[in-house]
Amino acid sequence: MNVDVRNAQILATMKLAPVIPVLTVTDVEDGVAQAAAMVAGGFLAIEVTLRTPAALDAIAAIVKRVPGAHVGAGTIVEPAQIEQAVAAGATFLVSPGASPRLAEAAAAAPVPFLPGVATASEAIALREKGFRALKLFPAEAAGGVRLLSSFAAPLPDLVFCPTGGIDLAKAPSYLALPNVICVGGSWMLPKAALEARDYARVEALSREAAGLRS
Numbered sequence: 001m002n003v004d005v006r007n008a009q010i011l012a013t014m015k016l017a018p019v020i021p022v023l024t025v026t027d028v029e030d031g032v033a034q035a036a037a038m039v040a041g042g043f044l045a046i047e048v049t050l051r052t053p054a055a056l057d058a059i060a061a062i063v064k065r066v067p068g069a070h071v072g073a074g075t076i077v078e079p080a081q082i083e084q085a086v087a088a089g090a091t092f093l094v095s096p097g098a099s100p101r102l103a104e105a106a107a108a109a110p111v112p113f114l115p116g117v118a119t120a121s122e123a124i125a126l127r128e129k130g131f132r133a134l135k136l137f138p139a140e141a142a143g144g145v146r147l148l149s150s151f152a153a154p155l156p157d158l159v160f161c162p163t164g165g166i167d168l169a170k171a172p173s174y175l176a177l178p179n180v181i182c183v184g185g186s187w188m189l190p191k192a193a194l195e196a197r198d199y200a201r202v203e204a205l206s207r208e209a210a211g212l213r214s
Helices: 003-014 028-041 055-065 079-088 100-107 120-128 144-152 171-175 191-195 199-213
Strands: 019-023 045-049 070-074 092-094 133-136 159-162 183-185
Touching: 003 092, 003 133, 003 159, 019 028, 019 199, 028 045, 028 055, 028 199, 045 055, 055 070, 055 079, 070 079, 079 092, 079 100, 120 144, 144 159, 144 171, 159 183, 171 183, 171 199, 191 199
Parallel strands: 019 045, 019 183, 045 070, 070 092, 133 159
Antiparallel strands: none
C-alpha cells in the first residue's frame, strides 16, 4: 500500500470517534453483540483483539452483520496474523509494539496498520518506515500525557492513539493534546456487564464516551 494512502486511511479511521473501543470476545455472538452496542452508541471504528480463539470468526461475523462498523484486528504480534486478520475482513490492524520483522510486514500490509510504540526511539524507527500515526502503549505506564506532550516538539508530524490504562476521566487530558487524534480503551465494556450479557449497559457507556468531543 502506498505510504500516503496508508497514512490517510488510518487517520480517517482514527477520526471516526474520540475513542477506538478495544473488544475481547468470548464467542462469535458475544462479539457481534458488543460491536452492535458500540455502533449504536456512536463508535464506528472497533478493534477486536486477537487474544481469544473466537476473535477471527467474530471479526468476520461483525463485518457481515453489523452495518456501519469499521472492524480492525488488534494485538497483532507476528506477520502471519496480518494475512489471517485481513482474510477475516479486518479493514485496519493494530499492534502493541513493533519488532523490526513486524514493522517490515506492517509497512507492506494491504490495509492500514497502527503500530504500537512506548518510546521516542521506537516512534522514530517507525517514522523512518513512513508511519505517521502510531499507538502509544501502554499509555499510562509509559508516561501518558506528559510523554506525548514531550513528543510534540521533536516529532511534530506524528499523531497518536494512546491506549492502556485510560478511562472516561483520563481521556479528556489526552484528547486535548494536539498530537492525539483519539484514544483506545475498554472501559465501556465492564466485566460485569459482559458476563451478564448486558449490552444495553455497553451501549449507554459507549454513547457517553462517544460524546467526549461533542
